[in-house]
Amino acid sequence: MSFKTQPTRKEAELAVVAALVLPESDAAEAVDPLAEIRSLAEAAGARVVDSICQRRARPNPRAAFGKGKIEEIRLLCRQLGATLLIVDFDLSPSQGRNLEEDIGVRVVDRTELILDIFASRASTRQAHLQVELAQLQYMKSRLRRMWTHLERTEAAIGTRGPGETQLESDRRMIDHKIVDLRRRLAQIERRSHRQAVQRLDPNTVSLVGYTNAGKSSLMTALSGAEVLVADQLFATLDTRVRNWHLRDRRLVMLADTVGFVRDLPHHLVASFHATLEETLNADLLLHVCDASDPDLEIHLRAVKKVLADLGAVDIPSLLVLNKADLLSPDDRLALTAQFPNGLLLSAHSKEGFESLDQAIAAQLDRWSLHLDLQVPAGAGRLLADLQRLAAIDSADFHGAHWHARLRLSARHWSRLCPELRQQGGTFRSIPGNGHLEDADLMGGATRSDDRIQGSLGGE
Ligand SMILES: Nc1nc2c(ncn2[C@@H]2O[C@H](COP(=O)(O)OP(=O)(O)OP(=O)(O)O)[C@@H](O)[C@H]2O)c(=O)[nH]1
Ligand SMILES: [Mg+2]
Known part of the structure; x- marks a missing residue:
């Protein structure tokens, strides 16, 4: 088993993406249940040649999909020359193994995919360490199940022992690395915490929201500071803070941070806690969403869930309906009726900026x-x-x-x-x-x- 946790960047690998739509999942309500996983796959550097979806009451324990669907995927991969299958949910190690055997291509699940994107985007030392920690923890949580096929045959001649021995030594190696990463991260966190305590910072307003909603664009448009804007998921992985003067000349710190998606891997959220700390300490959250996205409501729910996981639900927040420039007059009316407290604006055309400024000032004045x-x-x-x-x-x-x-x-x-x-x-x-x-x-x-x-x- 290899413990290499940083990705090797690949040429655009040809991939088929596949989703399993269960009755209770958010994807069941999505206009296009495959849209997000397709974007995630592209964000990881794959070229998606086709996508396929199966509605089921529950995943098939053996290989997640049913037999017929697996055969369909196998033929599709072969016809299109795909060497990778990306699935929109997490697989147990045995499901992953069975799928790979049945289809004959490498299989990557949703958590692995998101961790891989984060690993490729990490640019600071802290982000690198945080991703590596999340990857190792994900690996560790699956280790036992990965070796169970050996444990089951423990009594068989020639296999006695090695399963357990290998499991033990793999686990020890991972544990050592986890301890070491935690120690290095704690050092970085202590340093930045010390600096933060000494500073007397202005009020902090944090931009949070679904990935690609336009948080970094809004940061640039409001503060004039250049930050990376890209039409890709998880363009921003660290937290950037810029000074911004409200119209009443009050200085606030605007913090831009990593975007969220639904089912953000638990280990990743935990590992990125320090990066999100700035957000958690904010005086006010601007929940930025892409108002032109047909799945707006699903995205809003996903962000609220991550904020709840992070314990940030009590921070006052304002809803920012971004990308107003892409809306028809009818869409605008419908959105205003649906979100009467939402601030309709556009980071591109800068419409609605005055109302945003006023709304922020009014919120800060309350405290x-x-x-x-x-x-x-x-x-x-x-x-x-x-x-x-x-x-x-x-x-x-x-x-x-x-x-x-x-x-x-x-x-x-x-x-x-x-x-x-x-x-x-x-x-x-x-x-x-x-x-x-x-x-x-x-x-x-x-x-x-x-x-x-x-x-x-x-x-
Ligand atoms: N039409 C339009 N496009 C916008 C607007 N704001 C942002 N965009 C586009 O949306 C895409 C994503 O913008 P970003 O600012 O990188 O989004 P983000 O929320 O920071 O994304 P992550 O860092 O990936 O979480 C880019 O292609 C932007 O040009 C807007 O008001 N109108
Ligand atoms: Mg960004």
Whole structure:
């Protein structure tokens, strides 16, 4: 058995893709149940020569498909010269083996395919390690079943022992590699965590959504920063963060990250946890979807499921219906009726950007404090932090003080309030702190009265 986990890039291999549509699966509702696996296969570098689909009540335990369908696939592969069969679900090792024997070509299942795409796209050291870890864990979860055919014949002459011995040594080798990868990943994660704790970051708005929805395009269009945009699945594998100024001049960090698909392999989600950390720590999620995709609802459901798996369901989010430029007037009406809170826009034509800006500002304001501050003009770093992080409604220098009315998130206030006190500044809350508790206003300071009148530096 080989433990090579990074892919060898291939010439476009000719592939047939095959799906099994079970009654309860999302694919059963899809307009074209084979569309996604075809795109995934192409994203992995294969050239799809044909696709085939079988509806069944449940997979055939022997080789997933029924006998007749297998024969059909075999003939198709032979006629078209395909050397690869890609199936849109996960196979048990014995199903994989039986299919390969019956059809006579290499068989790759959905998890292997997605892991392979991730391996080919990984560009950072962290992403490489994360994919390798996911691949090894997937391999390990199948190891026992891979060797069961030997264990079953344990009593037979000549086969006694080796199955178990081989299984043990393979498992040990994988375990060692997993421990080593985890250690190296933990080092990288510790370093970036240390850096994050020291920084006083602006509010983070994370772009999440189905792969190819246009997250990176939106990031580029909003922030002006160039990030990779490509008409392919999983173009982005790491998390990129760019500064972006809202129209009220408030600075936010826009984070673009890996896209999701339905049934994203469990090991992959776990391995990419650190990459998705930025997303999980966001103040607001922009759930970007391709509004022109006929399977929009299936994609929305898939993304929500991954977010739930990641424990990110409680983060406030806005639904962004991207690619509005591809919609007919009738489609627009239908979508607006279906998603009254959705923001219809286009990363290409930039229509709808103003509403997006306003909606983000309004969301951030829900968790912001409205403050009236007097800051000594000499408190340079504090002034710079306030000017960088707050939405400033008015500001002026009066003598030796900077006087400002501004909106600032509770998180930032809790860091800056002690600093303000130390520098001898004063603060007063302005009505409008909708969701916030008085305790937030104090930023860790002692409460005074209900209206929170901060009296600092002896005022
Ligand atoms: N017509 C149209 N195409 C768009 C729009 N936004 C993005 N696209 C196209 O959609 C494709 C995918 O765009 P990306 O920005 O790479 O999508 P992504 O969500 O970052 O994809 P992954 O990184 O793979 O998850 C590209 O071909 C874009 O040019 C839009 O508003 N209108
Ligand atoms: Mg992208």
